[in-house]
Amino acid sequence: xxxxxxxxxxxxxxxxxxGTATMVFAPAEMGEVGVAPRHAPLVTRLNPGEVRVQTxxxxxxxxxxxxxxxxxxxHVLTVLADTAIRxxxxxxxxxxxxxxxxxxxxxxxxxxxxxAKAQAELAQSIAQLAAIKxxxxxx
Amino acid sequence: xxxxxxxxxxxxxxxxxxxxxKAMEMVAASKMRKAQDRMLATRPYAQKIxxxxxxxxxxxxxxxxxxxxxxxxxxxxxxxxxxxxxLCGGLNINLFKSVITSMKEWDAAGLAIDLTxxxxxxxxxxxxxxxxxxASAGNLGDAPSIVELIGTVKVMxxxxxxxxxxxxxxxxxxxxxxxxQHPVIKQxxxxxxxxxxxxxxxxxxIYEPDSKPVMDALMIRYIESLVYQGVVENIACEQAARxxxxxxxxxxxxxxxxxxxLIYNKARQAAxxxxxxxxxxxxxxx
Numbered sequence: 053x054x055x056x057x058x059x060x061x062x063x064x065x066x067x068x069x070x071g072t073a074t075m076v077f078a079p080a081e082m083g084e085v086g087v088a089p090r091h092a093p094l095v096t097r098l099n100p101g102e103v104r105v106q107t108x109x110x111x112x113x114x115x116x117x118x119x120x121x122x123x124x125x126x127h128v129l130t131v132l133a134d135t136a137i138r139x140x141x142x143x144x145x146x147x148x149x150x151x152x153x154x155x156x157x158x159x160x161x162x163x164x165x166x167x168a169k170a171q172a173e174l175a176q177s178i179a180q181l182a183a184i185k186x187x188x189x190x191x
Numbered sequence: 192x193x194x195x196x197x198x199x200x201x202x203x204x205x206x207x208x209x210x211x212x213k214a215m216e217m218v219a220a221s222k223m224r225k226a227q228d229r230m231l232a233t234r235p236y237a238q239k240i241x242x243x244x245x246x247x248x249x250x251x252x253x254x255x256x257x258x259x260x261x262x263x264x265x266x267x268x269x270x271x272x273x274x275x276x277x278l279c280g281g282l283n284i285n286l287f288k289s290v291i292t293s294m295k296e297w298d299a300a301g302l303a304i305d306l307t308x309x310x311x312x313x314x315x316x317x318x319x320x321x322x323x324x325x326a327s328a329g330n331l332g333d334a335p336s337i338v339e340l341i342g343t344v345k346v347m348x349x350x351x352x353x354x355x356x357x358x359x360x361x362x363x364x365x366x367x368x369x370x371x372q373h374p375v376i377k378q379x380x381x382x383x384x385x386x387x388x389x390x391x392x393x394x395x396x397i398y399e400p401d402s403k404p405v406m407d408a409l410m411i412r413y414i415e416s417l418v419y420q421g422v423v424e425n426i427a428c429e430q431a432a433r434x435x436x437x438x439x440x441x442x443x444x445x446x447x448x449x450x451x452x453l454i455y456n457k458a459r460q461a462a463x464x465x466x467x468x469x470x471x472x473x474x475x476x477x
Contacts (some may be wrong), residue, residue: 055325058383059193059449060235060239062235062236062239063236064233064236064337064412064415064419065229065233065236065336065337065419066232066233066414067232067235067236070235075301075427076448080399081399081400082399082400093394093395093396093397094396094397094398095243095247095396095397095398096399096400096405096407096410097397097399097404103343113469120412121243121405121408121409121412123243123246123396125241125246130239130242132236132239132240132243132262132409132412135336135337135338136226136410136411138341139445141343143345144345145342146338146342146343146345147326147342147345147346148342149342149351150307150326150327150328150342150343150345150346151325151326151346153326153327153328153329154308154325154326154327155322157318157322157324157327158318163419171474185455
């Protein structure tokens with residue numbers, strides 16, 4: 053029996069592939085790597101590109117990843133695929149947006165506060181009406 | 192006859208409400224199934240990345256990542272995941288209660304708190320409650336993508352790296368089953384991995400290009416995946432809680448209708464009796 057390694061390709065949102073393979077090719081940051089069983093432990097980042105998996109039956113499956121990480125153990129290979137295109141400046145822009153949202157939310161006095169205030173006023177008026185009603189009954 | 196018509200209108204209006212709550216219950220039930228599937232779909236990634244992180248803590252890289260280092264806490268960060276919509280029973284309130292309890296404890300220990308809020312209910316609550324809100328996200332929908340969370344999480348990670356916060360926690364609801372969800376607050380940073388004692392041999396990975404960028408990328412994804420998992424799980428909780436809340440609302444409406452129906456019947460009967468006795472006494476008088 054030919055030597056195999058177990059391959060898991062997963063993204064944060066779903067499992068993409070899980071099975072055995074005789075050889076895997078992945079677009080590592082420093083250039084494409086081919087991983088055969090009993091490879092030395094390796095961790096590397098991936099560039100966007102194609103991960104190719106050669107199965108025991110001799111088929112070649114290919115998966116597109118938009119980046120991520122590759123972890124290799126002698127008989128286990130894990131691809132942690134990104135679903136989003138990642139770049140430092142893109143991430144930074146997202147972070148700025150999240151901050152802006154918080155500031156906008158805090159400065160936006162209209163929506164919820166008004167509702168809470170209206171509710172408080174309503175409760176007060178109801179109490180007043182009840183008091184007036186009681187007074188009238190007594191008279 | 193005392194308000195037979197009013198009672199009839201009231202019954203009709205409660206019936207309408209019941210139809211709405213019944214529909215909401217069924218929608219929530221079907222959404223819950225999808226949310227549960229989505230929750231299960233995130234498990235493999237979380238498990239794998241957890242494995243890699245725990246392997247890494249056994250390997251002996253020359254670069255020690257700051258997320259693994261414990262430092263004395265002066266300021267803590269808290270990511271609170273709430274729902275976008277209401278009508279889901281006490282789900283959000285229970286979460287906020289436990290968050291406030293923890294916040295009071297930290298406050299008593301002299302720790303300042305930075306908040307990051309995910310979900311519009313949390314935004315509305317903490318806006319009124321107060322607190323230092325550094326970032327927020329909302330309206331993620333039923334199938335959130337991790338892209339929408341990257342920025343929100345990065346604000347906290349940056350704060351940690353710059354030393355503005357010394358610990359990061361995540362608060363969300365845990366889905367146990369359809370009937371029970373409970374809030375948890377867990378520590379994200381410093382990373383508390385389970386230490387597997389069997390793997391104490393000295394070995395290390397080959398890092399390409401270098402251990403630092405690889406570790407950075409890995410750790411950021413690890414934290415993001417934990418937050419994403421929390422969000423997805425919270426959505427499953429939301430749908431389950433809404434389903435239960437709407438079911439009890441429908442049942443209550445049914446009880447109310449039965450009671451009103453009884454009152455209506457009595458009123459109707461009383462009116463008929465009165466009418467007959469009037470006719471009889473009128474005939475006798477003639």
